[in-house]
Amino acid sequence: QAQLVELGGGLVQAGGSLRLSCVDSGRTFSEHTVGWFRQPPGKEREFVAHIRWTGNDGTYYHDSVRGRFTISRDDPKNEVYLQLNDLKPEDTAIYYCAATVRKARGVPSRAQDFPYWGQGTQVTVSS
Numbered sequence: 001q002a003q004l005v006e007l008g009g010g011l012v013q014a015g016g017s018l019r020l021s022c023v024d025s026g027r028t029f030s031e032h033t034v035g036w037f038r039q040p041p042g043k044e045r046e047f048v049a050h051i052r053w054t055g056n057d058g059t060y061y062h063d064s065v066r067g068r069f070t071i072s073r074d075d076p077k078n079e080v081y082l083q084l085n086d087l088k089p090e091d092t093a094i095y096y097c098a099a100t101v102r103k104a105r106g107v108p109s110r111a112q113d114f115p116y117w118g119q120g121t122q123v124t125v126s127s
Helices: none
Strands: 004-007 010-013 018-024 032-039 046-051 059-061 069-074 079-084 093-102 121-126
Touching: 004 093, 018 032, 018 093, 018 121, 032 069, 032 079, 046 069, 046 079, 059 069, 079 093
Parallel strands: 010 121
Antiparallel strands: 004 018, 018 079, 032 046, 032 093, 046 059, 069 079, 093 121
């Protein structure tokens, strides 16, 4: 079972960068696809990116962030990172990391594909 905590949010000016971390205290981290979602103020939660479990390698991005955000993982540290570059005010949101069940198949991008969630971290981009 995954137990997730997000780190690294904050306030940044447009055009700036942040790196978010998702730390898992569970024992099977490498077997979980990990995704990032975000919820802008007054809007619904939306998919940002995922990185698939080790052995089923691959990443997937929402069109709105492709080329600006990069997701990566460090399995020995039980961490997944989301590098946010060229930030825009519309990137302002609470960012959540989430994990699938062990060795999930397919290309998960719906919230219901991820049963394990962190509490979220705020990212605010000023213009």
